[in-house]
Amino acid sequence: MVDEIVHTLSCQHYEEPECFIGADMTLWPCCFLYGDSLHMYEQITQTTDRDFNDLTKHSISDILQTDFYQSLKSRWYASHPAHLRKCIRACGLKGVYKNKKVHDTD
Ligand code: SF4
Numbered sequence: 001m002v003d004e005i006v007h008t009l010s011c012q013h014y015e016e017p018e019c020f021i022g023a024d025m026t027l028w029p030c031c032f033l034y035g036d037s038l039h040m041y042e043q044i045t046q047t048t049d050r051d052f053n054d055l056t057k058h059s060i061s062d063i064l065q066t067d068f069y070q071s072l073k074s075r076w077y078a079s080h081p082a083h084l085r086k087c088i089r090a091c092g093l094k095g096v097y098k099n100k101k102v103h104d105t106d
Pocket residue numbers: 009010011012013014029030031032033072086087088090091
């Protein structure tokens with residue numbers, strides 16, 4: 001069921017393309033995953049390395065080559081052992097959640 005929604009994802013990281021830089025100078029695909037990482041870091045990043053995306057230590061191109069970024073799309077599928085629920089919930093169905101927020105401010 002969830003996997004049927006994957007093709008409807010409107011991912012701003014890939015589509016804009018866009019990244020998010022945390023106040024601690026870490027580089028994220030978007031603010032959604034940065035926010036979740038604050039309270040479930042290892043679940044989101046699949047690593048205990050707190051520096052893998054630190055822009056003061058690594059270049060953007062090196063960070064984008066890490067397993068976290070390289071596995072991002074495959075983790076959209078519920079069958080993936082490290083499935084990213086936030087991607088489905090925030091950006092599934094063409095980002096209806098984000099669209100709703102836009103309409104709410106109209
Ligand atoms: S939550 Fe996932 S699908 Fe949505 S923008 Fe971020 S990485 Fe892309």
